[in-house]
Amino acid sequence: MKKLIILTLILLLISSLVVYAAPQHSIAKNRQQKIEAPKLAVGIPREGQTVVGNSMTVQVSSSNTKIKISSNKNRVKEGFLKVWIDNAKPAKQYMTTFRVNIATLTEGAHVLNIELVQNDGTSFSPKVLRTVNFGVTRSALKGGNQPRVSRLIHPARLFSNARI
16 A cells, blocks of 8 residues: 555656646747847938938838837837937837928938837847938928929820820
């Protein structure tokens, strides 16, 4: 009878070890898996582009990280954007396409900075920062000159055999 009780306890102990060893092994395996670094790309404005007017559209894309409203608690594959022009104070941005007011910028060259940061606002390591050099002008033609139409041509006259 004692042997049966001891044998039962040993089998119970072995089965407990098997059940608890599997999850710990998978946790250790997940920790060893490499988490891909976040990536950020700026589609608009393009490098060297001249922006006309008082606002511009900015479009970015992110891979390996979802851009969303910050919860102040860092989570894997989540973050938000810090956006600033030249040396201005960064503004938080939670969208991948947004408008930026450039009415207060002088005409000429400027630098758009966009950093993908963790939910608590700290930089990723390594830092995920993109810069785009762009120009600002208030009118499409310098000096305020507007195009003139010297004479109007009927569209049908563009073809030699067309009748009006």
